[in-house]
Amino acid sequence: EPEVTQTPSHQVTQMGQEVILRCVPISNHLYFYWYRQILGQKVEFLVSFYNNEISEKSEIFDDQFSVERPDGSNFTLKIRSTKLEDSAMYFCASSERRAAETQYFGPGTRLLVL
């Protein structure tokens, strides 16, 4: 069964460093998403991406964040200068069509900023 994959599973970084989180969505899906979950809190929407551009983003997704689909398979989230409060589990998801359709989630990347 096709699945969304994410790498790395865990990442530890120093405050101020850049990190890139990688995702491989399901191959025939057209919509891609990033969510995050700070420990003990809700899963929060960050950004959605369609047709090689951002279609919606939350207030969390400020200038420190960017997304890219550098080739036909990968979908990346970059944090330019990490802060302590960026420590969270980051989930990638994809869907064949719009969000009313099922979004399929990856296993997540746990990011720890020291």
Added chain:
Amino acid sequence: GNSVTQMEGPVTLSEEAFLTINCTYTATGYPSLFWYVQYPGEGLQLLLKATKADDKGSNKGFEATYRKETTSFHLEKGSVQVSDSAVYFCALSPIQGAQKLVFGQGTRLTINP
């Protein structure tokens, strides 16, 4: 705005007990509603969904009915198993243009043998 409220956890039950996890929502219009489950060490998996009022989603013995009048989507299972131990998330997807899922805070369920 759009929001989802779930019952506080953690919830601990014995095997074969009846399960209810409450979920209520606030939304404009008529959203689609979802239950996702997260087993230890894994990502979020769709458990069931309902896209319009009075629809019942069901999967693996779990059920939830979209109740517009009470803005609720409570998750139920008649007889839980140890393997159902996980974190359960209620979520909505606004119909009007937005592509994001709005999640509740999650409910951790532990089933004891």
